[in-house]
Amino acid sequence: MLLAPASPLVCLPVPPPAAPAQHPNFAERLFAALRQQPAQEVLRWPAAQPGATPLRVSGAALLARVVAWQQALEANGPLPLGAPVLLAHPGSPELVAALLAVLGLGGVPVLPPADASARTLYHLLKAERIGRAVVAPGTQRRLGWLGRLVGCRCVAAPAAAGYDDWAGPTPGAVATPVLRAVRPEQPALISHSSGSASGRPAAVRRSHRVLQAQHEALRTQFPPWPGQRDFPLFPNVILHNLAVGTLSIVPDLSRGKLALLDPARIIAQLTTERVETLTGNVFYFEQLLAYLGQYPATFPAVRALGVGGSPVPERLLAALRSCFPRAVCYVIYGASEAEPIAVRAATGPALDPRLGYCVGSPHAGLDLMLYEPQPVWQPTATATDLGAPAGPPRYQAGEVLVRGPHVAQAPGAWLPTGDFGYLDAAGQLWLTGRRGAAILVRGVGHYQLEHCLRQLPGVAQVAALPRPDGSAFDVWVAGSTTAAAVQAASAAAFGPGLLGRVSHRARLPVDGRHFSKIRYDLLR
Template sequence: MAANFVSSILARAAAQPQQTLLAWPAAAGPARTYTGHDLAQRVAGYRQALAGQGVRPGQRVLLLLPVGFELICALLAVLAQGGAAVLPPAGVSAGGLLRLVRRGRVAVAIGPRPLRGPLGWLVRGLGPKWLAASRLPAGPFPLQPPQLVPPGQAALISHSSGSTGPPKQVVRSHQVLLAQHAVLKQIFPPRAGQRDFPLFPNVLLHNLSAGIASVLPALSWADLPGLDPARLVRQLAAEQVHTLTGNVFYFQRLLPALRAWPGGFPAVAGLGVGGSPVPERLLRDLQQVFAGAAVHAIYGSSEAEPIAVRQFTAGAPADPRGGYRVGPVQPSLACRLLPCGELLLPGPLRAAVGEITVRGPHVATAAADGWLRTGDFGYFDAAGELWLTGRQGNAALHQGVQHYQLEHVLQHLPGIGRVAARAAVGGFVVYFEGPATEAAIRQVLAAQFPPGLVTAIHRRPRLPVDQRHHSKIRYDQLR
């Protein structure tokens, strides 16, 4: 049966032309708002330009626009035209882009301005046509229904965070995007007049599908570490946001400014933290700041978002020695572990640990049997909830312990910033940021883990992290 993920988005935009769907921050002054009419017209303009370039269903279009309204409209237009939108990896180099063009069968590339100079000659020499967003006419344009395509046809091609090596290409079909939207709608039902503050692109697409207004954070997606916490907190309060999402790095940077804001945030009803394992301490701190909100830890991967969601309960915190508790696996997914050993847990208890694999409607995988190997390791507790204990490339057990267990415990020690435990011969080597002392670290470890588990401890000015979330440790780069 033919389908197109953007059908509901464009139908809603046409039916409610005056509804504000997006509020994008300006460099100064109030945010620029975009209505359903604005969205539908700009998408129609991009579709006309794509048709003029001969883009046919199934062809790939590389999007080289900065994160903003133009990127969203271009992406929706590519999907509506039946094409597959290709997003480059975070922090990709010029050479990486050229390799992506050459190997990715890109028919058209869309950038902000006309392409000139040696790079322009090289890109054109590799085959794709170039479409400059600044050259699109203003309209008005006739609105056309989206091109119907097979549900399994590629719609969105993005890349993983690259925390265990080079970023992997992730191909989401129309049916995967539709299924992901359905799962998010079930877990987090939309509310009338809802205003969301999304950091994750998949949440923004979900909001457009559900008719939820998205207030975009005032930051540069190309430079997340450069965010201004005070500005973001002022924006969060002024815009009367009801829900928000973000990664661990983002919320840890915001916490001091959130705590200092007078009057709190009574409008906020819910928030979600994901992108990497979420420390119990961060969930507790966010619950204190947003006292009236439901605080969730969200676990997923680039290919399967979400896999599990857990609502934090202040009266029943998870023991960090057990790893990261992420909650029950979504009912629409099948989940199994590929066993690799036995864990020693608080109690002392023992549990079979293995690589987490999932299969289901919102899982993007090229495997013939439909199973996705996530590269994450964990176990199920007696209540059937999933815990994370390790990551591919660093999953070796020592004395029944994996590295996430050590890291999660140490994240609760004052004076510790980022921390990593890398499996080595005979035990773990710990790396950390912050003013904590080696003696304090060894005292905590001795009280909670078997003796001799950690062979060395090193302080570093900065630990290597992924370029997208700035939250996942690059264990292969630890020195």
């Protein structure tokens, strides 16, 4: 249970950065950036067939499609301010244009959960009282019956008059989309969490104020440069790139689904597209590294890469540095409601996994609070000190709560992240566990144990859950390692007696968005 805000364990205030220029509608920033570079390529989308020419989208062409979508959405009447619009269109430049169109009209784009079924869409339409849905022409008839059940009109955009293709306009003036003023606190975007805790993705509502602040936080943390070529796995980064004028080269995923990732296609893009920066999650980079283990290559053109979405093991960071020798590897810790929370540049030697997962310094402008104090064991030269009264010093861990301008909560309210961790002497945030599994066993959090066991050869996945009485951890492993090896590694790291049952599974359950977060609720 969340404790009262009056007595936090740790509260780390950081002076906020200088306030950016105010834009009442986040679409204003996007439209202005596109109008400033009408002939410049802003988006490169992979072709439907492998080996075909990718779709190159200029600023003017994207603005033209935004206008086409706005006309289609309001063909039967104006879209009321704040009206939700479901984006049921497959991933494509059309989806990007439709999202910008809804924003400009003052509506609220609603992105459904990953791989949403017809049943999920039906309940979403009812819960959000959605009256319009953006769909592809081929699915308009198939989804029309679903919309009619709840009074929702499915909209597919017509061709944009005067524009032969996405690459650029015929001579003439650049299209000007409708831009309506909105209140800063009006919802601007509804997306969904990964649902890793319960399997039920939760709606995340970001206002125009929060979208502006999240954009500024990313721009401050990772300043863009002219001509930057970015390779974003996370869709929200595309919006950020459009606002700063960075080219987004979209990864070549079959049907846009991470589950259908073909590493060979991604590696080919990294080679031919001269990518300079890229972001992804643990599953994504593990698949690329497995391929590169068979077909070695390095990418000296890459200057920076970011890993996030779930805890990032030190072993993964070391492997990435060998394949991207000139890149700075960043661990990016955040949530849909707060992007980013902390960032770590992993430039030095690997850190001790017994300490948990280091995610770096909290972002400027955030207040960070730790609740539910727990004494976390810290390793010394002798692991036999584990839990001893005269043992090593301990940090006090608690649930990580944040608040600030780029946090999607009511002003002044704290956002509970569900992660537990502590701040070390240098102010670096370390994660030790996840809500629902955060009971410490003799001062050790389950993330600390899992991180150590992930270093073992033959461990593809690992999860540890404390027993309700806190007497030991039960462990689940996917991979070729033996139970005896798991027990021995735990004893060497933390002393004997920490583990209970060790079970093997072919694959551990994970979330359906990042394929990296363990579904602890499905283990027992």
